Amino acid sequence: MLHCHGPLLTVDVGDETVSESDIESLHRRYLGGRGLATRLAHERVPFDADPLGPENRVYFTTGPMQASKMSFTGRMNCTAVSPLTDGLLSSNAGGFVSRNVTAAGYGAVEITGESDELVVVHVRDDGVTFQSVPDLEDATVPETLSALETEHDVTADQTAVVGPAGEREVRFASIMTSEERAFGRGGLGAVLGSKNVKAITFDGDAEPDVEVPATQNEIHREAATDDHIMKEQGTVAVMDLANEMEGLPAYYFSERQFEGVEGINGAAVADKKYEKGTCSACAFACKLPTKDEEAGVETEGPEFEVAMAFGSNSGVDDIVEVMKSNKLCDEYGLDAISTGNTVAAYLAANDEFGNAELIHDLVERIAYREGVGDDLAEGIDRVHDDLGVDNWTVKGMDFAAHEGRVLHGQGLSYAVANRGADHMYATFYSVEYPLVAEEDALEPGGTLGKAERLVHRENLMALNDSGVVCKFSRDYMSNERYEQLFDADFEDLLEIGARTVTLERHFNNQRGFDAADDDLPYELPDFEQALEEYYDARGWEDGVVPDDAVPYAGDA
Template structure:
């Protein structure tokens, strides 16, 4: 099997020491990316760790495909104990970091400890240096990039950084790269902030030699010649379709359809797009550099989830307002989904839907979290911890705010939200695409567990290779087998073992079936029975826990290979 190569680099920011460890056996077993980082996290983060404690660890990892030149591979994985969900979380970001990371010669970077001084850490193929950067305290993400360029001749493509939100331990703070690409969900920016890390840079000339098959040329050519709507409008291309035919959660999930969709949908975004944007080596170029000269705003995006969170969910119908909010979150370092939904909860409590200026003011206050600002302190904790005081419903699962795809209409996606180890995130199981397309009937939950297990496992493989989520029509099952030099069942079995490790880690922190719930469970038919089917397919106990002897001995049903002929 093709897998990442190179040692694990452990950086202790308290002691200012580093150590390299041979993890070849682990890489051969778990490919790279999310899978190997999860295996390390399960083994090395104490089950009783405080997400903001020195004992928590953050992992940055890449996969074997980042050493090739194929489209859809400009991504890097990040894994750690989430301050938002209190469980393991993995997230990945695009941009241009992945190949600079690979050029250092390491496969995984592990950060542990806590520094009393704010640090920049510089990782090269010649070693690691620590730089105290107290002058960057409170700096925005772009300001940090400018500092790195001026002092070290390193661009944002070499850097991961946090903004004020991460420094101030906002539970949904993101880690940013290339200024506008986010390791978004789960609050890992606050984990770096708790460790006193402002940024980490990567540079070198020691990319491992990993032979990637010529199928990458076919994928690259097809990506370059595709006429997909997504190449013009990114993920916003489906906005009007979802609003008109399914549901676009509106005004903090009170309504299913937004009357102002024309002002924030794909066409509105495309009108503001002024050039193509891409990730490293990718010819698909689905990114959205946008600007509005009259408003003086230039940003990248918004993507569909931000159109939802700062648009329909807040009752805001002007794409320029959504662009401003998008840029604010990127600059300050916050996940746009959790930030937008949390602010929407506040707008509901104030009966202030549609007030985009107030929404941006509150968003900025959350990130800076100034002393004495009780509202900022409250909202920085996220909806799960703030909803009672706000007097609104708790639209989260496992502490994570919902994405746009409504489980009250897409019942398989509702099931996915309920059982996902990561919480209410749309990328974990991905039933939504099957239900939108009609491949699965959106109605009902029973009988969907096997397909959900397959989708979860396949996403582990994708996040470990690493391949972009938007490559599914190009990096098919057969091509994935060729690229990673093994059969599909073997890859799905790796996925099942990773999902089991995530769940087992969370179980040790007291999480079980009681956490697999939806705030609108009564609107999703047969949900409890479907959750039971899911546990049975996975080979887990009926209380949602993983038997301690089942981390590697997963049943055939938990692999999920038989439910589809091809992807």
């Protein structure tokens, strides 16, 4: 089986020490990426760890596909206990940093402890150095990158950076890389900020010798030559379809259609796109570099989720105003989905939908925890009562754009996902719009009979996150191609995904999560019965992993 290689590098920023551990057996068992990081965290992070305390650990992990030159492999994983959900959470970012992490020669990088001063950690194949950076306190992401490039000849593609939002422990702060790509959902930027780490840089010439099968060339060629709408409009291409299905959240989830959709849809974004954008080694090039010269704004995106959060959900029908919001989030190091939804909650409470000037002001206030921004920085789950609005979250995480009240299997997925109301955990929406072949599609209505398929998709997405392979490769991957790329039986590969999901759930169970947390703020048909079908398919009892089902056997 194709898997990662290299030791675990542990960096304690409290006493500025480093150590290495042999984790070869875990590489074989979990491939790399999310699976490896979840297994390490399950063993090494106390179950009762404070997400913003020194005992929490942040894991950066790549997968064996980062040794390839294949499209859809310019991504990597980051894992820690989330300050937003209070559970173990993995986030996935694109860009170009993954291959620089691989070049440093480590199978995983673990950050623990808490520094007494603001630092940058430089990880190289010949060692680790610590740099005190008091002058970068509250620096934005671009300001930080400029300083690193000037003083250390480090590019944005070699970095993982937090902005002022991470330093001030905003519960949905991002870790930014390649300037505008984010380890977004769940607030991992706040975890790094709590450790007083402003940035980590990666470099070296110690890539492991991993031979990826020739199937990579076929996939790369197809990605390069295919005429796919995402190459022009990114994920926002689905917005018109969602709106037609009455499945586009609007006005803080109070409506499911937006009359101003033409101002923020795929065509509106494509009109502002000025060049191709991509991740490392990827010929699919679905990213969205956009600019508006009259407004003086240049950014990357927005993607569908952000166009919903800062657009329809905030009552804004002007793509340029959404672009401005997106740009501010990238500069301050904020998850744009959670920031937009939290701002939308404030707009709902104060009857201010569509007030773009107020929205931009609130983004800045959240990043620096100023005034009302200090409350909003806690997230919807913690502030909704004070605002007097409904709590549109699951496990503390606010909803993505794909509407579970219309796509009922996606609604079930939101409820059971260990990350909370996140669309990428199973990408179940893809089979219900549908965005897949007709023979693989399901009717959007109803929850019964979908549990087995949901389990399969969760396991498959965990496999992708361990590989690491972009989830937008779905039109180019098949069971046979997974087997060829990873040199393993497909069912064995899915079992890696299953172990990963189970370990996440077990960790969260130890923190008090159970079936009561697998809930929604709205009703779905036969929801309780569908929930039991899901637990039965997983072998869990009332949302809890039995102790004898914890998948440690064979790890050593």
